[in-house]
Amino acid sequence: MQRFQVGEDGDGAELITKAEAAGDAEYASAVRMFVAEERNHARLLALLLASGDAPTIASHWSDHIFVTLRRALGLRLELLVLMIAEVVALRYYRALRDGGEDALTREVAGRVLADEERHVPFHCHRLRRALRPLPAPVRVLVTSGWRAALAAACLVVAVDHGPALRRLGVGRGRFAVEVVRSSGPIAAAMR
Structure with a gap:
């Protein structure tokens, strides 16, 4: 959980700057709200960790690699890389919500998951607009490359978080398969 907390805790300055440079004030405002939600997730996870003396x-x-790539x-x-983390997080927070040993963990994970479930369509909508000018075969290539990168990142998370996933009742293989399977409709929504 500490690793996910670190990932949620960025200031989002680069993303906000890029969103503002895109020239859409409404989108830039929505990105600022997204960043604030991510920071709130970091705060909630830090409080949860503190409650367990962790x-x-x-x-x-x-996180360093993820931020560098973004x-x-x-x-x-940046959005394509960010979406990798968001999609992996969907399954991870669902595992915490459904398999957490205490009510507080399940409650915090459920709240974060509810936000993440809204973030994915939000980013898909923007990516669809950004990719629309590209020819259809290029869009398919981009989203196929995204799915391959997602699968690689998911394997790293599954290995790195294997013991925690097992405690939550989700094995590494099942976690990876479910994340990769979920990426098909998400990639289609980006096109």
């Missing part, structure tokens, strides 16, 4: 961590190598290019790439 420390937060300042950084993790997976910031590499423009808004489209």
Whole structure:
């Protein structure tokens, strides 16, 4: 849970800057609200960790790689990379909500999951607008590449979080299969 808490805790400044540069004030405002929700997730997870006498961590190598990739290019790439984390998080928070040992964990995970379930369509809508000018075969190639990157990231999470997933009643393989399976309709929504 500490690793997910670190991932939720970014300031979102790069994403906000790119959203503002896109020239759509309504979208930029929505991105600021998205970032605020992510920061609230980090706060809730930190409080949950503290309630169990578990420390937060300042950084993790997976978050560093994720942030570096997100910031590499423009808004489209940032959103595609961000969507990898959002889709993996959907299954992870569902596992916490459904398999958590205590009511507080299940409650916090349920709240975060409810937000994440709204974030994915929000980002899909923007990606669909951003990818629309591309020829259909290129859009398919982009979303297929996104699904491959998602599968790779999901395998890393499944291995890295294997013991926690088992405690939540979700094995590594099942976690990975369910995340990858969920990506088909999401990729279609981006096209």
